[in-house]
Amino acid sequence: xxxxEVAEAAVQGALDAGARxxxxxxxxxxxxxxHARNGEVEQLHQSEDSGVGVRAxxxxxxxxxxxxxxxxxxxxxxxxRAAAIAAAGAAVAGPPTDLTPGTPAVASWASACEVDPLEVxxxxxGDLLVGVxxxxxxxxxxxxxxxxxxxxxxxxxxxxxxxxxxxRIRECGAAMSATAIGEGETQIRSYPGARGDFRTAGWxxxxxxxxxxxxxxxxxxxxxxxTAPACPAGETTLILGGEQLALQIHESVGHAIELDxxxxxxxxxxxxxxxxxxxxxxxxxGSPLMNITIDPTIPGALGSFGFDDEGTxxxxxxxxxxxxxxxxxxxxxxxxxxxxxxxxxxxADGWARLPMxxxxxxxxxxxxxxxxxxxxxxxxxxLMETNRSWSIDDRRLNFQxxxxxxxxxxxxxxxxxxxxxxxxxxxxxxxxxxxxxSSETVPYGTPNCGKGQPGQIGHTGHPAAPARFRxxxxxxxx
Amino acid sequence: xxxxxxxxxxxxAEVAATGGGEAAVAVRRTANALxxxxxxVIHQNVADETTTVLLxxxxxxxxxxxxxxxxxxxxxxxxxxxxxxxxxxxxxxxTWPGLAPPTPLTGSAPCDEATAGAEPAVRAAQVRAFVDxxxxxxxxxxxxxxxxxxxxxxxxxxxxxxxxxxxxxxxxARLGGADAVARDAAVRVADxxxxxxxxxxxxxVRALGxxxxxxxxxxxxxxxxxxxxDILENFGAHGFNGKxxxxxxxxxxxxxxxFDPAVTMVADVxxxxxxxxxxxxxxxxxxxxxxxxxxxxxxxxxxxxEVGAAANGYAVAGSSWGxxxxxxxxxxxxxxxxxxxxxxxxxxxxxxxxxxxxxLLVTDFWYTRILDTRSLVITGLTRNGVWLIEDGQVVRPVTxxxxxxxxxxxxxxxxxxxxxxTPTRVPREWLxxxxxxxxxxxxxWHFTGGAAG
Numbered sequence: 001x002x003x004x005e006v007a008e009a010a011v012q013g014a015l016d017a018g019a020r021x022x023x024x025x026x027x028x029x030x031x032x033x034x035h036a037r038n039g040e041v042e043q044l045h046q047s048e049d050s051g052v053g054v055r056a057x058x059x060x061x062x063x064x065x066x067x068x069x070x071x072x073x074x075x076x077x078x079x080x081r082a083a084a085i086a087a088a089g090a091a092v093a094g095p096p097t098d099l100t101p102g103t104p105a106v107a108s109w110a111s112a113c114e115v116d117p118l119e120v121x122x123x124x125x126g127d128l129l130v131g132v133x134x135x136x137x138x139x140x141x142x143x144x145x146x147x148x149x150x151x152x153x154x155x156x157x158x159x160x161x162x163x164x165x166x167x168r169i170r171e172c173g174a175a176m177s178a179t180a181i182g183e184g185e186t187q188i189r190s191y192p193g194a195r196g197d198f199r200t201a202g203w204x205x206x207x208x209x210x211x212x213x214x215x216x217x218x219x220x221x222x223x224x225x226x227t228a229p230a231c232p233a234g235e236t237t238l239i240l241g242g243e244q245l246a247l248q249i250h251e252s253v254g255h256a257i258e259l260d261x262x263x264x265x266x267x268x269x270x271x272x273x274x275x276x277x278x279x280x281x282x283x284x285x286g287s288p289l290m291n292i293t294i295d296p297t298i299p300g301a302l303g304s305f306g307f308d309d310e311g312t313x314x315x316x317x318x319x320x321x322x323x324x325x326x327x328x329x330x331x332x333x334x335x336x337x338x339x340x341x342x343x344x345x346x347x348a349d350g351w352a353r354l355p356m357x358x359x360x361x362x363x364x365x366x367x368x369x370x371x372x373x374x375x376x377x378x379x380x381x382x383l384m385e386t387n388r389s390w391s392i393d394d395r396r397l398n399f400q401x402x403x404x405x406x407x408x409x410x411x412x413x414x415x416x417x418x419x420x421x422x423x424x425x426x427x428x429x430x431x432x433x434x435x436x437x438s439s440e441t442v443p444y445g446t447p448n449c450g451k452g453q454p455g456q457i458g459h460t461g462h463p464a465a466p467a468r469f470r471x472x473x474x475x476x477x478x
Numbered sequence: 479x480x481x482x483x484x485x486x487x488x489x490x491a492e493v494a495a496t497g498g499g500e501a502a503v504a505v506r507r508t509a510n511a512l513x514x515x516x517x518x519v520i521h522q523n524v525a526d527e528t529t530t531v532l533l534x535x536x537x538x539x540x541x542x543x544x545x546x547x548x549x550x551x552x553x554x555x556x557x558x559x560x561x562x563x564x565x566x567x568x569x570x571x572x573t574w575p576g577l578a579p580p581t582p583l584t585g586s587a588p589c590d591e592a593t594a595g596a597e598p599a600v601r602a603a604q605v606r607a608f609v610d611x612x613x614x615x616x617x618x619x620x621x622x623x624x625x626x627x628x629x630x631x632x633x634x635x636x637x638x639x640x641x642x643x644x645x646x647x648x649x650x651a652r653l654g655g656a657d658a659v660a661r662d663a664a665v666r667v668a669d670x671x672x673x674x675x676x677x678x679x680x681x682x683v684r685a686l687g688x689x690x691x692x693x694x695x696x697x698x699x700x701x702x703x704x705x706x707x708d709i710l711e712n713f714g715a716h717g718f719n720g721k722x723x724x725x726x727x728x729x730x731x732x733x734x735x736x737f738d739p740a741v742t743m744v745a746d747v748x749x750x751x752x753x754x755x756x757x758x759x760x761x762x763x764x765x766x767x768x769x770x771x772x773x774x775x776x777x778x779x780x781x782x783x784e785v786g787a788a789a790n791g792y793a794v795a796g797s798s799w800g801x802x803x804x805x806x807x808x809x810x811x812x813x814x815x816x817x818x819x820x821x822x823x824x825x826x827x828x829x830x831x832x833x834x835x836x837x838l839l840v841t842d843f844w845y846t847r848i849l850d851t852r853s854l855v856i857t858g859l860t861r862n863g864v865w866l867i868e869d870g871q872v873v874r875p876v877t878x879x880x881x882x883x884x885x886x887x888x889x890x891x892x893x894x895x896x897x898x899x900t901p902t903r904v905p906r907e908w909l910x911x912x913x914x915x916x917x918x919x920x921x922x923w924h925f926t927g928g929a930a931g
Contacts, residue, residue: 035798041569045796046560049547051528060519063598066526068547085523088598092605094519122567130569143725147798181726186852265516267657268618268650269907352526389847391857393878398929400857400880402849420849422857424880424927453620454512454524455908476926478855478882 001072003028003166007158009072010054013079015160018087019056019063021099022079023159023310026052026070027351032118032150034125038143039134041126051351056082060097061089062333066352098336100343104162105313109306110169112299113202117150117172120203132176132211139219141178147196148174148206149447151459155309155351163311171302171459173198173445174206178219180226187225187419189218189404193243194387198445198459201300221405224417231406231421233475237381238423239374239468244403245364246444246462247387252427253285253292254362254460255451256396257319257327258345259334261357270451271394274427275325277338283325286431289367292320293463294329294345296360301461302445303361305347310355312344319362323432331357349456356452363463367437371466374436381409382474384421400424400476423474436468480639482507482629485531485549490631492558499537499562500577502632504756504795506530509594512622513601515649518609523598532756532795535561541571545796575779577634577758578789584762586640586753590666593643594625604647604672611676612651615683619649623667624910626751630758638760640752646905646912647672650862651679656689656875658682659704659842659862660824663903663912665750681821682841682863689875691928692866698837698895699923700830700867703902707913708843708858710806711906712885713743716851718766718774720781720792721800727851728775729886736772736886738894740811743767745776745803747791750911754791755801761791764803770891776803807914811897820872822865826900827917832870833896834919838879839865839872849882857882859929878929888920895919 003026014022028050035042052075053066063086067078129146136144150172157165175196180187190196191214199205240248260266261273275283285292295316296304307313310332319327330338331346334357348355375383389402406421407414441463449458479487486503493501511525531554534543542564546557601621609617624644631637645667650657660675660682701709722728729736737743743766747753754760757779765773777785778793778801792801814829822839823831831839846858857880864876887893898917905912 033798040572043798044542044564044568045544046542046564047545047796048557048560049528049530049545051547053526060521062522062524064522064524064526066528068528069550069553081525085525085598088513088602089520089523091599091602092515092518092520092609094517094521097521122564123569126567126569143727179725179727181852184853185850186727263517264616264618264652265521267516267652268620268648268659352528354522354524389849389857391845391847391859391880393859393880393929394844394861398859398878398880398927400882400926402847402857422849422882450908453514453907454510454622473927476857476882478849478853478857478884478887478924478926 003156004158004164006052006070006072006075007156010052010075010079011158011160013076014054014056014083017080017083019058019083021057021160022054024052024054025155025157025309025351027153027155029350030118030152033147034129035147036129036133037145038137039130041130052078053351054079054082055354056086057097058083058086059090060094061086062354064354097333099332100335100341102161102312102332105307105311106164109167111200113170115203117203118152128211132215135215136178136219139216140223141219142181143179146176157311159311165307165311167306169200169305170202171198171200172203172206174209174211176211178222180222182226187222189222190386191218193444195448198302198447199300200302200304225405225419228417228419231382231418231475235471235473237378237468237470238472238474239378239381239383239409239466241385242442242464242466243444244384244387245467246464247390249362249364249462249464250446250460251390251392252396252399254359257329258357259328259330259338263334263337269453274395274397281326284323285320285325285428286323287434288322289434289437290320290323290431291365292362293365294319294327294360294362298361298443298461301361301443302459303359303461308344309347315344329357329359347458349458353456358458359449359460361443361461363443366439366441366465369436369438370440371438374438374466374468375409375414376412377436378409379411382421383407383409383414397427422476423472424476425472430469433470434467435470438465438467441465480629482627483631483639486629486631489531489533489554489558490633492555493535496558497537497562499535500633502534502577502757504532505629507627509625512620513598513605514620515605516618518617520602520605531557533557533561535565536574537562537565539570540565540568541574542568543796573780575783577632578636580635581760583638583753583760585747587642587748587750588665589641590643593623593645593667596623596667600667604670607672608649608676611673612680615680616652617649621647628752630754632758636758638754638758640754642750642752644750644911645670647675648905649675649679651683653683654687656683656686657862658686661905663905685822686863686875689877691877694925694927696922696924698834699920700827700834700839701918702824702827702841703904703915703917704842705840706915706918707904708846709885710913710915712846712856714803714806716848717854718776719800719802720775720777722851723775724781724784729852729854730772730775732772734772735770735891737767737770737889738891739770740894740897741767741770741889742809744809745806749805749914751804755793756795757793759789759791764790766803776801805911807901808897808916810899810901810916813899818871822863822872826898826902830896830898830917830919831867834867834870837867838876839867854885855882856885879925880927880929881924882926883924888923893921895921
């Protein structure tokens, strides 16, 4: 019994029970995470899960059912169950759900991986985390933490239209942070970002991060922040580091261009979008420097794949071009509902969850400057780096971000450290104020994007570089 | 013996046969089903049934944990072998807190078999009632039913089992760009009433027409159950988390009068959830705040050992987040008098609205994120309905606002004017279960701007 045979049985079960379309994913996933604290391994956890999820379309509703450890008979039964669940939606039905035409691919794809992260000895990985947390403690951190995570996912996809695709995707990354604890507050510095950084790559990516080289610096900066002046309140010129800009893109562009949100399918929880489909192709999203791509083909980026979880081949397209909104993240059902002819952005968090519209790699194309040039061109402003908090409204317009560290910018030079830097704004106004953009692009990976009911965690990539924004409100505090 | 306890004892036997060590095995079988609707149509209808086996092994002074969904004999044997190999390569674990000793359960929540096995037609009927009661307005939301069957066994002799059910409805009605919400949760899906909730959401959204902008600043507020649930969520995740407490990143000081005397916050196994945690420690009634005094935090065995306390049943399997309280609730205040019978006002908040001279009625908080764990400063926005209250009456709807507020300061002595007399069970989005949330009347809440800029 092969995984494809299990998936085919699930699809056939759904069709036999009345589905007009069905697909199934057999998935096998291994995950490993190690956490260290203050020079000791705090936790090592390895998990393995395996199962089949089958999706059946009946009338206006998807039905989805998932079971672990499938046999062909069990998968066939799961398919029948999925169709029955879908059919129950007839009690509150709408017009039949259509799918935009797809190409039934028969293919195999694997992400590049030089060093299998699950084959790297645990002692090597443990030594790394123990070493950097001990170093941060020695350098003044009250609390020093570090982690790595590894995912190794194999999946086999079959649809009633003839798709037959297998993929293997290996992802990993690491994080470290130093916390200084004061009387009334804590200060934290992290590397390479607040949530670390992750790629669709092997352990060579973690090696390249070179955590030990940053241990002393982040600890010293966390301690210095405790006595740094607070970020002043007011309107000023804001320079964002690339890691923070990556999250700004994720929250105020990536989620806003999800077609299921635009159509109201996520209205009750994740929310909707300020974007109106009638303005696709005409709406100004930001300044002419703003070119945002949806690109799951970027080698090594965390949102990369060969095919999405409904079998659409990875392809790049613009979401925003020279500041004008031009594209969305879509699935075959949402694209059909919106009258669009492309999909390719549907993924599921494991075999037990229904695939849904998710970000792939949504990023900003490089600009013509460098961070040094941006600072040198700024008379008065604030540079903020490394995300600490993030909040945005349910239409993806009003945001407030906090960063770990700020720097005063005066007369083209980086000045004093500023603690508790925050900034707030409205998406298109903010993006419209971007007047300088660096070419120093990094495809930051975000491994914790939440969406859906039941909740799903997605892995997304966000190419970003430092940029400058004018007349931004900073220093918001409680 | 349940099938889940059988899995656990098989894993323990395999551990004993392959080298021994201190072993703890937690098994959970979860059946999730959720019927989701948008634009007044059921569009996603999902279910899954998964059994997860978690092994924590401490052997030769080293510790590792592993989990699997493969419950065949080969799958369980592989789990043991993999976890043993991982432990052998780990550095020594100098702070291993030992296994939970054999201890009887101290209570449990009920399990409703009809809810545990509810067919999609049951959930669809609740959705139908919600949609119909909204009187033609566009609606969105879900009805869910969940069952957990758990077992735990360790090599120290602890062996316990439990089963719980849960159901929830959470939906919005939409009109003219505004949304309003109604929600409820229960052990029995039959105790939910989609029609009542649909009518309430529709009534609220019809009262949201033509909202006005208000300037930022400090406002007196009445927070309805959804907003209070967010406060509880953040206190639980950050403030009363045994790990953040042990690391001195929490505001909590045991024995200190950090809250208004009207505040009593508890986590109670009688409300819901399995009666033991993933380390096998029984979960009972945990008072976090007792009449304004900080009384406890949630602990697993490791955080408890770090501060010299006793574990109290809140270990989270395979997570480094730290232990946090489940089924958290505020003890309700005295039943108040009648309040305004305005469609904007949830009946559970009406008596509190009557006591406001000038302030805001807030339905929900949204996308709240922590700026600093120690001060528990949070930023977020209002959602699903805000109204201006003057002289005890709702006078007009208000556009959404952003706030930046230290949550302990919001519930500090003197800032809590009243706690509502009737709690609402607010279903949780990510972890299941619910928060037991009465409405709150607070003297000050710090709004930092309008959501429109």
